[in-house]
Amino acid sequence: MVLTVFHGGTISTGVPGTAPAAALAVQDGRIVAIGEDAEALLERAEEAVDLQGAFLGPSFADGHAHPLFGGMEGLGPQIRRCASVEEIVAEVARYAAAHPEQEWIVGASYDATLAEGGLFDAAWLDAVVPDRPVMLKAWDYHTVWVNSAALRAAGIDADTPDPDRGRIIRRADGTPLGTLQEYGALELVENAAPGYSLERRISALEDATRTMAASGLTWAQDAWVMLEHVDVYLEAARQGRLNTRLNLAFLAEPGRWQDSLATFTTVREQVNALGGDLLTANTVKFFADGIIESHTACMLSPYTDAPEDKGLPNWEQNELNDALAAVDALGFQAHIHAIGDGAIRMALDGVEETGRRNGPRDRRPVLAHLQVIDPLDVPRFAELGVVANFEPLWAREDDVMNLLTVPRLGGPRSELQYPIGSLIERGVHVSFGSDWPVTCHEPVPGLATAVTRQTPDHLPAGGWLPAERIDVDAALTAYTAGVAYQAFAEGEWGALRPGMSADLVQLSHDPRAVPTQELQDLRVLGTWLAGRRTHAALLPTTR
Template structure:
């Protein structure tokens, strides 16, 4: 038995297998004072149990390190959960019924706010204002879509925003228009939506942001998640995180990626440095084990949009869906030279950089920027990472390992579903469609993988995401054909990416593994998903497993056993 103390433990987990790594197992684990105190055979570890020790026996279960989500939007997801939540609904009529009911139930709200609609339920992926006008004619309605790259609005919202047929598209977005009249139809893409959200919609108070983070935290803990990287931290959400960390209510370990304003340039770096300095003093948690709290040490740069609305940046033009090509290559939100200069300065200042890159041009720009920083500054341990990586040219796959760039994978997206089949593949064409989400190729080339959900864009459940990583099939439609099956990962690779890989990208030396002396971040599953025969070539029902108990920094933060 490996042990760090002879004193009685606070918690002992037995019965379930303890996953220590690929092919390495133990029978029990003990926790004391927020750290893992002992690992070994059940009989040995139980010797550390005293009268006040909680002993949990979970026969047939599995203990893994607490999952870490490397790309999530917890405050925004928590806020939307407290507003009009459309994420769990399917179809235009279900959306409209929910919107009408919400408006009736909240007559005093000046705006109807929320989101979560999916583009595949509307022709061309663009809902219209008339549907909203029929049920909410007197108040502005603003509803982000599921991926938060566009918004559905009614006529009143367009009027309040001053958007009409003569309004020019912003450089970083587009107003969907009627092709005959030029009138706005009710969908705002990218910067057109963000301008309305940022300039006109009443901002949440700090107390509201705190409540949103706590709502999200409770939900993420219920899924076995003990830490995450927040991929969009504003000054307001940073303040809320810091308050929660300082008073002990932030039980997760959170890395904050400070948002890079794409309409500004290098002049914003001093403010980011000041925010990092403030966070290093204010974000320390008084409890929760070593390395816990809030750490705003990263900068998030959005380099392009998404493919479905044709704002993802491509090297060659989008297809028109009918065998030809358009003249549209998407949008590089940041000039490649500015991106390289920004990354070089941020790297020199000690920041990690977290980049959103969907299209192959955006991925190449991001890699080029890291290469420029390496050339100027030399090697570092910043652990820069590129999220989403939907379309990657084969010659760029190897550059991840060569440049020490972590591939931040949203594996749930790598499946055949209506948005992929109807809105994405037709505008990519067959050659580029076959380059999507090359996770296995990245791993084989030597790249390190981390995993994140992008919740609330898609499910936050790591087991759902790992099932897609292993099968490339939607867990709710297991009879579907796999999507580019050559890019499947093994279960061990998926588990490692969602634990050790994400802990690595989060600079978390105390998490990501079950090891004596590390912070006690643990998830107890009701099913041993690593048991021989559980995952085969024909089935991998990972999403059917449940999390029974979550331990974060030694504290039980989710428990359906007691």
């Protein structure tokens, strides 16, 4: 068992009120000593890591991400950085010409602000790929843009009704425009498209976890796992191709969830049988609603720019109550996508009903995203023991906010968005995530945004909705101990104490010691998962 001692930098235990340590000793993947006790082991350590003045602390964790989706973005046309519709179309044309063997052209994820109202026309893609289906996912993963060949392949025409939990955007004459919103509509096209081979999907997942490790992450909640993708995770784990820990959240769907319960349990047993802790399957995911930008988030009051529309709830309250209680009875943790204030109230009501039916236990239900919370519901998070998962990178005044979100919400409702500070002040357990690949997987930009509520160019000057800003310690906690609490792992990782897993991140500077405007410039120099280096920007090891 190799004894490794980290020294020569600022070592933070991640425990509030604890002074920095001068050294940290690790053996067999576990922390064995901190501070003077670790310094005393330096002379007999087989490996000494000189931090060269850098910062070492608990590694980051992601409370809500989609690693497989993130990895698969590299398999199609590269459209994420395209700055216009014309650039997207040109990239699709280039990719299609380079891959004549592909039956479908599938890519992600385009910027929905590039077309008015986020509505994209099939004709724009038809002009460059008229003979093969094209399916492009928007950055929100709640919307797709397709060409006419894809519409035909999916059997979508003017006579096709909107499916449950989905919308087909139409022209004035009723024909489909080429933009589909929410899962009920998306699956019409996705079910017609051929999938990737098992090996390509495993490689994509391996690449995704390597990418996450390079940003300082050692654990992620994979927040949307279809049962047809389970073999990817199982085989990747068997082959030793995971570079971070992953916890799977199986998708529960309205009208179908009852038939899936036995499979959820069976797959959990298969994952447990693998042994080790890199893969777990303890969670079930619910989509309570969609997103504000496409008018599919469920709101208590109508949208300002659509006075007859309160959004698109995915569940009826009674069925959601039944499903939440059922998965809870099987020992699963509920993880609920809830963006609009109507969906958040529905989810809280469902959690409360679960407690009434199943009795008290430490269940830690998670509500994710939480864009607009009605003030009356804020106290309920602490009362019900709900973990509030935020994606802090969204809490800023960018093009999406100004062009799509605020026009739909109007005021004063727009000023209720992402109340991170308010929930922390009330003692709510808050965790941070990325929703990658919807937005950037790196915790450092999210850390900076949570503290400043500003864009990367430091706008607005005082921060957007500055009352909801939090300090650096609170933001670090949300990315470490906060996610560990969400994962029922607070005794295992999320802080640096003797006996805990040596899950570590090395940063170029101490986040607590740099000006807040420089937080976004922090670099990840190294990541360790249970003492094993999974990323190295520098190799400062001596001996």
